[in-house]
Amino acid sequence: MLKKHPLITFIIFGFILFLISNRLDELIVYHGATVGIYVIAIASLILLTGYSGQVSLGHGALLAIGGYAAVLARIHYNAPVWLTFVVAVLATAVGGALLGMAAARLSGPYLAGTTLALAIGLPSIANQFSVFGGEQGLSFDIGFPPASLGEDFTQYKWYFWISWSAALIAMYWLRYVLHSRYGRSWRAVRSNDVAAELAGIHVGRNKVLAFTISAGLAGLAGALLGMTISLVSPGVFPLLLSFSLATGAVLAGVTTLGGVMIGAVILVAIPEIALAIANRYGGSETIITNLPGLLVSGLLILTVLLVPNGPVEQMHARRAKHAKSGKASHSPVELTVRVGSKTWSTKK
């Protein structure tokens, strides 16, 4: 079903979400909105790392660019809500293209260090210019939901609708892009850039394009995050956010979009679990402030150690192994590049 009619599947999924959102209580709807945002952010990181093979440890910085772009458009030009998201996507994509041009020439550790430096330094830059509102930040007010939706339509449900509409559209589009020529080119570049270049793929251009699209999506997620918190400030995009997104991407499995939901739900659940544990042990302040960070980072290390390719991919691999010993093998799309007598393949 999903393979044949993705559009229908996405619409049905959206409708189910709509039905669910009418039945749940406020707090869960609010968390649901955050899950939608993390879905976009993690997908953008997966696109970059898993598909085009570029590491970004500072995706939080890109989210921050999107958030600030949206809030500045809202405050200074009084832009309508949908337009602030468009502004966020465009501004971050431009920033991402600039960064991508530098990034396309860098390999692993250099790129990781550069993006991490950006995530560390960007909040301090935001603090120093009054346009960005300093430590307090700028408040992001999208107004009340339209009156036509009825009297008892709450603000949180409005957030939920906006973030999930954005997430579904983004994921549908992303799925389309990744199955297109570009997606195949990116995977070829990731697997073996020399072979890809020999096959006529412009490596640099493809890397910059991947960075640009990934940044645009991250910007959208940043604007949405600012919306649900009603605030855009350095504290909304801390270094921990970059860590969390990396954790989410690794948990989702960096090579597949299929696990995005798992990563997003876990990221939203972690602070709640931490709070529950803290309350169990007398609600101490130190536990509440430190446990989420410990859980996120600990989970990151454990995942990389135990299931480096993510639980979903691990399951696929195991099933493929079983199937191979049985009858026909079930394997995901494979890419093979042949040059002369040499063969490069994503197959093991």
Place this chain on the structure above:
Amino acid sequence: MSQFLDMFLIGISAASIYSLMAISMVLVWRSTRVVNFAQAGMALLSAYIGYELVSRTGNFWIALPLAMILGAAFSAFIEFFLMRTLLKNSSQGPIAAIAPIIATLGLLGVIHAVLGFIWGHGDVQLEAPLSKVGYTVGDTTLFIAPMGLFVIGFVIALLFVVTILFQKTNIGLALRASAYAPEIAQLSGVRVSGIRTLGWAIAGAAGAAAGILQTVNGTGAINPDSLEFSLLLVFGFIAAVIGGLESLPGAVLGALILGLVLAFVQIYISGTLVFIVAFLLLLALLILRPQGFLGSKVGRRA
């Protein structure tokens, strides 16, 4: 003139600390081909250990070497239990290139959280053992104080020891050989895995010294969320990249260049631009000369 002298002195004393940080990153990179982003957390941990040792023993001069030894032990521990398992488990698939990087990031997060658990999020104060009032020559007060002079002298002494270790001893030869060609080194009887752990241990000691000196030379306040230590990581990384990420003299040279440039920006332009300038310097360098100034030219890149 005195402003220029101040700039020079600020630059040198900052550079000496950056160079320790850069050296520890270079050593880790050379031994395991991993850039250790947890170095900031390890330096911060060492600063806290230094604080505890000073408050227990009451003597900074005992606490500093002890904290360096503990830092070395912790770093070796990380290599032995985390990195070895990691490099063994995730040696294939698309994750292989990024798994170690992501693991060090996770380690940074874990260290931060644990520090928060133990010492809380308020500042603790590590007092400087020497005066921080600048020397006076005639009517002018220079920027340099006994504390700053000690930092510079101590770092130069450490650099001297590291140079002797690397150039004149058998262990140094083994360290260089297993960084240059691990398999050939192994064939000639060098126990490469043990040497790797040793590389991490030396890096840990250098990082610990960097953490403590940065604290006592600065405000003396230690905080798990301190931006200062995150910036120390960034500046150490930039210094290492200037030098080519491979070479120890390169790391020191990179730290000197970076320290002087940032001091120039701080004094003559504006303190708020320091990070932006450092970041642009990094970008420009990576685009124009990614192999650094003293690194090897051909593809010994991971």
